[in-house]
Amino acid sequence: MVAFSKESLPSYNAIISAAAYITATTFLLNSLIPKPVENYFSSSFHRLCKRFSSQLVVVIDEFDGLTANHMFEAANIYLGTKVSSLTHRIKVSKPEKEQNLSVTVDKNEEIVDLFRGGSVKLKWVLQFEAIKQISKGDGRLGNSKTEFRYFELSFHKKHKDLVLNDYLPYILGKAKEIKEEKKVVRLFTVDYNGTDYWSSVALNHPATFSTMAMDPMMKKELIEDLDRFISRKDYYRRVGKAWKRGYLFYGPPGTGKSSLVAAMANYLKFDVYDLDLREVQCNSDLRRLLIGSSNRSILVIEDIDCNIGFQNRESGAGIAEDDKITLSGLLNFIDGLWSSCGDERIIVFTTNHKDRLDPALLRPGRMDVHVEMSFCTFSGFRILAYNYLKIEDHGLFPAIEELLSKVETTPAEIAGELMKSDYADAALQGLVRRLREKDSR
Ligand SMILES: Nc1ncnc2c1ncn2[C@@H]1O[C@H](COP(=O)(O)OP(=O)(O)OP(=O)(O)O)[C@@H](O)[C@H]1O
Numbered sequence: 001m002v003a004f005s006k007e008s009l010p011s012y013n014a015i016i017s018a019a020a021y022i023t024a025t026t027f028l029l030n031s032l033i034p035k036p037v038e039n040y041f042s043s044s045f046h047r048l049c050k051r052f053s054s055q056l057v058v059v060i061d062e063f064d065g066l067t068a069n070h071m072f073e074a075a076n077i078y079l080g081t082k083v084s085s086l087t088h089r090i091k092v093s094k095p096e097k098e099q100n101l102s103v104t105v106d107k108n109e110e111i112v113d114l115f116r117g118g119s120v121k122l123k124w125v126l127q128f129e130a131i132k133q134i135s136k137g138d139g140r141l142g143n144s145k146t147e148f149r150y151f152e153l154s155f156h157k158k159h160k161d162l163v164l165n166d167y168l169p170y171i172l173g174k175a176k177e178i179k180e181e182k183k184v185v186r187l188f189t190v191d192y193n194g195t196d197y198w199s200s201v202a203l204n205h206p207a208t209f210s211t212m213a214m215d216p217m218m219k220k221e222l223i224e225d226l227d228r229f230i231s232r233k234d235y236y237r238r239v240g241k242a243w244k245r246g247y248l249f250y251g252p253p254g255t256g257k258s259s260l261v262a263a264m265a266n267y268l269k270f271d272v273y274d275l276d277l278r279e280v281q282c283n284s285d286l287r288r289l290l291i292g293s294s295n296r297s298i299l300v301i302e303d304i305d306c307n308i309g310f311q312n313r314e315s316g317a318g319i320a321e322d323d324k325i326t327l328s329g330l331l332n333f334i335d336g337l338w339s340s341c342g343d344e345r346i347i348v349f350t351t352n353h354k355d356r357l358d359p360a361l362l363r364p365g366r367m368d369v370h371v372e373m374s375f376c377t378f379s380g381f382r383i384l385a386y387n388y389l390k391i392e393d394h395g396l397f398p399a400i401e402e403l404l405s406k407v408e409t410t411p412a413e414i415a416g417e418l419m420k421s422d423y424a425d426a427a428l429q430g431l432v433r434r435l436r437e438k439d440s441r
């Protein structure tokens with residue numbers, strides 16, 4: 001059995017006296033050094049540490065006063081894509097109107113980002129701070145937020161200018177891109193059996209510019225026109241014009257006018273507001289609806305020739321003369337409204353009969369771009385054959401090319417034929433038969 005001699009252990013008395021000494025010294029120091037002096041030393045110590053630290057910390061609050069801080073929102077979105085194997089906690093949510101899950105970082109998680117090919121290292125941490133609740137006077141606390149969030153971004157001081165001038169603007173741009181990618185385009189129509197106001201569903205229209213069978217040059221010009229329009233925010237502001245663009249799509253039924261609107265919406269990720277003017281009773285209704293539409297959207301008025309005759313409404317009882325909708329009224333109103341509160345607005349009129357349109361609409365400057373959608377050409381057919389049958393060539397192509405040069409056929413008709421079979425041979429034979437029939441009429 002191993003036993004300790006009494007001498008080998010610190011004596012009980014020695015322990016007691018050491019504890020008493022520490023307690024007494026602490027008490028003495030606490031009472032001798034006044035609090036302000038202690039605080040002075042501790043904050044000086046921190047200042048000293050900071051002076052010798054090479055790190056700069058940028059604080060990005062969630063709110064700037066009462067308004068949301070865009071930089072915070074952008075960082076939150078951006079950092080959600082920077083989650084790595086070193087991250088321990090993330091947050092996941094699914095907003096109702098979005099298809100995908102949205103991932104963001106959780107509090108106190110450190111995310112390291114590398115910029116400029118890894119030469120600049122940046123550390124991000126999301127922090128929360130409790131807000132002191134202000135009592136309402138009756139002893140109850142207000143039900144406002146109890147904490148506020150902010151990001152701390154730290155990096156070497158020498159990168160200060162680079163971070164402020166390049167890195168943070170880069171994050172703003174990236175976050176915008178991520179948001180655009182995730183956005184589900186919506187189609188708004190007026191619910192005339194209920195609220196008499198816009199209601200929306202996901203657009204889910206498969207048309208894109210690559211699936212559109214139309215003149216390749218026209219398609220290219222249209223895409224360039226849209227790109228230019230979107231990139232010209234400062235230009236429109238400088239020249240004092242409303243940031244809007246008007247398109248007129250005309251051509252026979254089934255040539256893809258409505259599909260082209262969907263392709264534009266999918267390309268730009270703009271919502272579509274489909275307005276049937278025949279259902280709108282008067283200018284005040286129209287105003288209410290237009291004011292209720294949002295920026296970055298396409299307002300479509302289909303079949304403008306039927307919509308804007310207004311002959312039926314001229315005799316409409318109960319509508320004051322000056323409250324009747326007229327085309328010039330509509331256009332002037334849109335000009336006025338959108339110059340004051342509209343940004344990135346597109347308006348599209350479609351018609352089967354350009355010749356029947358009110359000359360006011362065709363005047364230069366009214367509709368910026370006129371697009372003719374016409375019968376299917378052979379190059380249009382090739383696009384449809386690829387869309388529907390996934391083929392780029394076939395023995396029947398020369399016969400189809402020759403027939404299409406003689407027979408007026410809409411892309412909708414051709415699409416209908418191609419959908420009849422999954423087998424290219426059968427579908428194309430059916431199409432040739434159909435075209436020959438038309439040719440012999
Ligand atoms: N140019 C095209 N490219 C690809 N598909 C097309 C094209 N035109 C028509 N289609 C097909 O035909 C269908 C009907 O076309 P769409 O409704 O776009 O024609 P539209 O010109 O708007 O006709 P309407 O004048 O009757 O409104 C589309 O859903 C699409 O499948």
Ligand SMILES: [Mg+2]
Nearest residue numbers: 257258259302
């Ligand atoms: Mg249409």
